[in-house]
Amino acid sequence: MTGETYQASGVQLDAMEDLKDRIKAFASMTHGPEVLSSGGGFAGLFQLSGFREPVLVASADGVGTKLKIAAQLGHFESIGQDLVTLNVNDILTKGAKPLFFLDYVSFSHLDQQRMETLLRGITWGCREVGCALIGGETAQMPGLYAEDDFDLAGFLVGVSEKDGLLQNDAIVPGDILVGIPSSGLHTNGFSLVRRVFNSDSDPSVLFRQYGDLNHTLGEELLTRHRCYYPALSPSLGAMKGLAHITGGGLPGKVPGILPANVAASFRKRSWDIPTIFSLIQQEGNISEDELYRVFNMGLGMVAVCAETQVDTVLKGAPDAVVVGSIMDRPGEEQVIFTT
DSSP states (O other): OOOOOTTTTTOOHHHHHHHHHHHHHHHHTTOOTTEEOOSSSSOOEEOOOSOSSEEEEEEEEOOTTHHHHHHHHTOOHHHHHHHHHHHHHHHHTTTOEEEEEEEEEEESSOOHHHHHHHHHHHHHHHHHTTOEEEEEEEEEOTTTSOTTOEEEEEEEEEEEEGGGSOOSTTOOTTOEEEEEEOSSSTTSSHHHHHHHHTTTTOGGGGGOOOTTOSSOHHHHHTOOOOOOHHHHGGGGGGOSEEEEOOTTHHHHHGGGGSOTTEEEEEEGGGSOOOHHHHHHHHHHTOOHHHHHHHSOTTEEEEEEEOGGGHHHHHHHOTTOEEEEEEEEOOSSOSEEEEO
16 A cells, blocks of 8 residues: 655645745845845844844735735736735834845645746845845645635834834824825725626636726736835935825724824825726725725825925925825814815
């Protein structure tokens, strides 16, 4: 009787070892002298230097069900970049510089081409912000996922000087809200989008061009989550607060940077809303309130600054616009929309 093997249970040991070698090659493209040899594969080593009072700032997140769209279209570079970018944007809200990144990928069936393109995207995302890819985990778990499904998460550690951290205690009525445009949906709201367009049952809809979209629906949905670090990091000193507008939209994310006694008043017509949001509203018969609670609605970041610092923020991000101001809190709501 032939004994059972790991291969028979669905785990491709040789292929996984080959994959690990390719991961090391991609990761080495992001390394500088601060990444130390670990002498093994159990942990990554990073030497922190050059800071007076360093505060480590960490984030963990994933790209959500945007993975389903990527799998249906067979394009994975952009979500690899997204994975890095959304974590970079999160620590940027504290005024932090990215240091190193780790990824977690798990699947039932190893698709070599898919993994290679995904890792290429992660590498590009790290190189864009000078961040080192120093480790992670790639796990094959037969039977846990459907054949083509997989899971993806990222973990980022950054650093800020203690006196350079963005705090919300300096925000006062009269301060200005500066909105920095999004590149589209980013990585949030895809469960609703997939339901609206029924893309799980009919993937052909992703190859259709709708109305004023200049490309197919699938291309629009896979548009990269914009990375704000290059544009905003030089002007962090001019800001009092910075909100990354992800799940929950403006009503859900902006209150997280506000003192309890103030509210953010947004003028709705002060920024352009990308076509994809009106298309989703029309196709799904979705209320405007629901749209603003689920999606970023065209603003991927919102900065709070004194009126005297607005020009400094706009200089770093020329496409940014003034979208409102801080006011005394009138009631329970901390995000108010005016026309």
